Amino acid sequence: MKTLDRYLLREALDLFAGxxxxxVLLFLAGAVYEVLAPLVAKGADPYTLLLYLLYRTPEAVVRGAPVAYLFALLLLLSRMAEDAELKALLALGVRRERVLWPFLLLGSGIALFAFLLGESLVPRSLAQGQDLLRRQVLERPRALLTPGATFQDARGRVVYVGEVKxxxxxxxxxxxxxxVLLAQRGRFQGGVLRVxxxxxxxxxxxxxxxxxRFQRGELYLKDLTFEPWQNPANRMGLAELREEVxxxxxxxxxxGLEATTYYRRFAEPASALVFALFAVGLAFYLLGGSRSLGLVGVAVLTFFYYATWSVGRIMGEQNALNPILAAWGPNLLYGALGLLLFLGGRR
Structure with missing residues (x-):
């Protein structure tokens, strides 16, 4: 590995890690927001919350890695353009392809890592996180065990607690x-109130x-069937997803939901390679007019990818868009733009 490769990879890795x-922190903050109210209402302790976040971390890494790579490359190449480093490389006879190569290599490593993590650890960790909520919080509703408490069952009926022992x-x-049902006593068990x-x-x-009169009965409680993930396909492996589709x-x-999730398992990690082409192509294209993105431009382009990814995902899951196009659409868009910019940029 030559000095230029080591320099580019070191700078990109530093920004990528940050x-x-x-x-990941933003993703976990969103995950906490999804479940914070139910967790607090049912008496969760800090250890349960931290363990839940630990189970969500692999998913956050897989989702965030390609986007972080896009941000890192755009920021690095923008800084190199402002410092005239890209012009210096061109003046020394270094071609754009030579700059692109180490970024493609790093992108391949990130894509492979994200794919393997998403196929192996993420489905298991999401399932374990769900089990944690049901086992330690949702099936032990401590906050409900107070005299005078009211809540709803799954049929919308109001349940009033008069006594706690x-x-x-x-x-x-x-x-x-x-x-109207009147019962002498009851006990929570497995998301069910047995009276x-x-x-x-x-x-x-x-x-x-x-x-x-009755001796025994069961009430399925709405509050105890809380489901923090609206897409159960995220907890399936590729083979299981393919069979389900x-x-x-x-x-x-x-x-649409299952098929879009299946194709996204491949498209999201592969976006790291697309981002390498897009970032290098954009940097050399702007170099021809002595322009650079700046931090605002970097943030806008990164957010734009996330927005197109979110829209495509929702439309695919709702059967409003072909699942393949929904999953690969953002990659195709950034890849086509990157290729045009790369071919038309300064040599």
Whole structure:
């Protein structure tokens, strides 16, 4: 490896590491925001929250690595253009292809790392994070175990807690327009409130219709079936995803969510290679007019990719766009622009 390669890789890696750290923190902050209210309401301790964030970290790294690489390359090449380093390289006979090569090499390493991490660790860590919430928080609703507490079950009925005895609750009332349930005691178990020794009265308008007694019953609680991830396909491996897409399509279902997730597993890591071409092409194109991006331009282009990626993902998952185009569209856009800029830039 020559001196130029070592210099470019060292500078890019430093900026990439800093950008990735910031993006991971932002991603985890968003993850905390998704679940903070349910966690606090159900009495989560700081250890549970930290462990949950640990399970979300691999996903944050995979999602943030390509974007951090784009930010790092744009910032590095913009700085090199402002310091006349790119002009000096051209004056010494160094071709643009020679500058592009080490960035493509580094991008290949980042893409391979993100792909392997996304296929191996990310699905397992997301599943473990979900299990953590259900096991330690959602199935042990400490905040609900207070006299006078009210909440809803999965059918929208209001549940009133009149008495608390350790882990048991008593004097329960379940109210709706059509019926009233009274139970002597109950216990939370596995996202279900199991009640015993109760009375059920049904109504037709304002008039009682039936009155029955029961020994045992189950109420599925809305608050205890909290799902922080709207896309369960993120917790599947590629083989499982491929089988699920084939199964749904065999049933006549479009399977936009699963198919888009499947193709994104390849498209997102591969974007690191596309970003190398785009960043180098843009830097040498602007060099012809003695211009540079600056920090604002770098931030805008990075955000624009994230915006196109988000729009494509949503449209693909909602079957408004072909899943392949939804996943690969941002890469095709930046790749085409990068190639045009690279071919038309200063030599």
């Amino acid at each position: 950008g990735l750290a910031v993006l 350790g882990e048991e609750i008593g004097e329960l009332r379940v109210l709706s327009r059509e019926e 015993e020794e109760g009375l059920r009265a049904t109504y037709e308008g304002d008039r009682p219709r039936t009155l029955t 084939a199964r749904l399509r065999a049933l006549g279902v479009k399977a």
